[in-house]
Amino acid sequence: MPETLKLELPLGDAIGEGTSGVVSPVLHSADGGRYAAKRLKCTSPKEALDLEVRLLRLCSAECSDIVRYAFACETATDYVLIFEACDVDLWDALTGAWSRGKASSMERQAWSLQLCRAVNHCHHLRVLHRDVNPWNALLVLEGSESSSARLGDFGLAVRMESSELRGWEIPGAAPLDDSAIGSLYSAPELGDVYGFPADVFSLGMTLLAIWGSADLGEEELINLVEGAKQAACSSSSSSHMGSLGKGAPCGFRSILADALAYQAAARPTAASLRDCVEAASRTTLCQVQALFKTHLHQQLTPVVLGAVLDSLGSPKESNEEMVSVAFRKLGTSGRMDVDSFLKWVFQEGSLVPA
Structure with missing residues (x-):
C-alpha cells in the first residue's frame, strides 16, 4: 500500500495521459534524478490503483526495459505514482514528432529487442500488460545518437492466476474499455477469452510500426497498421504485412506474421519472439x-x-x-x-x- 502523506509535489504541466491518469514531470528531486508523476484517477477503484502500483514495482525491479518504479503515495487530493522520467513516446519517435528525425536501423533493432524482453519479463512473472502499443513504449535518450525503449503504463495490467481470462472486467483490476478493445494494437480476442498471446499480438503490431515507419509517413503508417489489424481479424495476416522498411533485418516478416496470427494458440510465446528477434538482429x-x-x-x-x-x-x-x-x-x-x-x-x- 502506498504511504498516505501530506505534501506538495513540485509538478510541471501535464505531458501525457495514460489509461489511468495524467502524467507530469517532477520539477525537483532530492537525489537529482529525473522523475515523472502519474496522478491516478480517483474514479478508478482503489484496489485497481493499488494493483497498478504493485505490478509496476514488481516488473521493473529486475528489468531495465520497463519504466522504473520509484515510489507511490497519497496526498491530500491525489493518489500519485512516481517513476523514471522518459523523453518521448515511441509513436512520436516513429512519426517524426521529435527533433532527431528518422531513427537508425540499429536503434530500431535495439527497441525491438528491449520491448520483447520487457513483455517476456512480465509474462515470466505472470503479469499480462493488456495495453502494449507505441504510446506505452517510452524512449530514454542516451547521448545524441542513441536511445533505449521502456515498457510503461501498467494501468490495465493484471496478474494471471490461470492460463486465460474472460470478459472485460477482472476482479481487483481496472476494467477494459472501448478504447482498449478497439485499439489497432489489441488482439482480436481481447475482452473475450484471452491470455498471454494477446500481449504477443500487441507486441507484434508495435514491432510492425517500428519497422514500417522506416519508409512511411504517419498517414501511411496508420494505413499499414490498420491493414495488418484487419487482416488478423480475418485470419489472413501473413498476406497483409505491407512494407517493413528498408532497414528491417532479414527474417522479420515471418516473425511478425507468426506474432499476428489470428489464432492465439498459433502465436509464439514472448520468450520465443524475443529469441527470434535477437537472432534476426545478430549474426554469430x-x-x-x-x-x-x-x-x-x-x-x-x-x-x-x-x-x-x-x-x-x-x-x-x-x-x-x-x-x-x-x-x-x-x-x-x-x-x-x-x-x-x-x-x-x-x-x-x-x-x-x-
Missing part, C-alpha cells in the same frame, strides 16, 4: 570471422568493409551506418584492422546486421 562471431577470412583482407577500407557487410545480405542502410560508426571510432587514415573491428563489434555489444 564465427559467421562473421569466416566471412572476413574468405575476403582475406587484413586492413579494411570503407569500400571493402561495405562490400563484406553487403555480402551478408543485410540492409544497405544498416551497412552504411555500421561503416560510418566503425571508421569514426577505429579508423586511421581511412583504414582499419580486421581484428579491431571484430573486437569492437562483439565485445562492446554492437549489433551486426543480419
Whole structure:
C-alpha cells in the first residue's frame, strides 16, 4: 500500500495521459534524478490503483526495459505514482514528432529487442500488460545518437492466476474499455477469452510500426497498421504485412506474421519472439570471422568493409551506418584492422546486421 502523506509535489504541466491518469514531470528531486508523476484517477477503484502500483514495482525491479518504479503515495487530493522520467513516446519517435528525425536501423533493432524482453519479463512473472502499443513504449535518450525503449503504463495490467481470462472486467483490476478493445494494437480476442498471446499480438503490431515507419509517413503508417489489424481479424495476416522498411533485418516478416496470427494458440510465446528477434538482429562471431577470412583482407577500407557487410545480405542502410560508426571510432587514415573491428563489434555489444 502506498504511504498516505501530506505534501506538495513540485509538478510541471501535464505531458501525457495514460489509461489511468495524467502524467507530469517532477520539477525537483532530492537525489537529482529525473522523475515523472502519474496522478491516478480517483474514479478508478482503489484496489485497481493499488494493483497498478504493485505490478509496476514488481516488473521493473529486475528489468531495465520497463519504466522504473520509484515510489507511490497519497496526498491530500491525489493518489500519485512516481517513476523514471522518459523523453518521448515511441509513436512520436516513429512519426517524426521529435527533433532527431528518422531513427537508425540499429536503434530500431535495439527497441525491438528491449520491448520483447520487457513483455517476456512480465509474462515470466505472470503479469499480462493488456495495453502494449507505441504510446506505452517510452524512449530514454542516451547521448545524441542513441536511445533505449521502456515498457510503461501498467494501468490495465493484471496478474494471471490461470492460463486465460474472460470478459472485460477482472476482479481487483481496472476494467477494459472501448478504447482498449478497439485499439489497432489489441488482439482480436481481447475482452473475450484471452491470455498471454494477446500481449504477443500487441507486441507484434508495435514491432510492425517500428519497422514500417522506416519508409512511411504517419498517414501511411496508420494505413499499414490498420491493414495488418484487419487482416488478423480475418485470419489472413501473413498476406497483409505491407512494407517493413528498408532497414528491417532479414527474417522479420515471418516473425511478425507468426506474432499476428489470428489464432492465439498459433502465436509464439514472448520468450520465443524475443529469441527470434535477437537472432534476426545478430549474426554469430564465427559467421562473421569466416566471412572476413574468405575476403582475406587484413586492413579494411570503407569500400571493402561495405562490400563484406553487403555480402551478408543485410540492409544497405544498416551497412552504411555500421561503416560510418566503425571508421569514426577505429579508423586511421581511412583504414582499419580486421581484428579491431571484430573486437569492437562483439565485445562492446554492437549489433551486426543480419
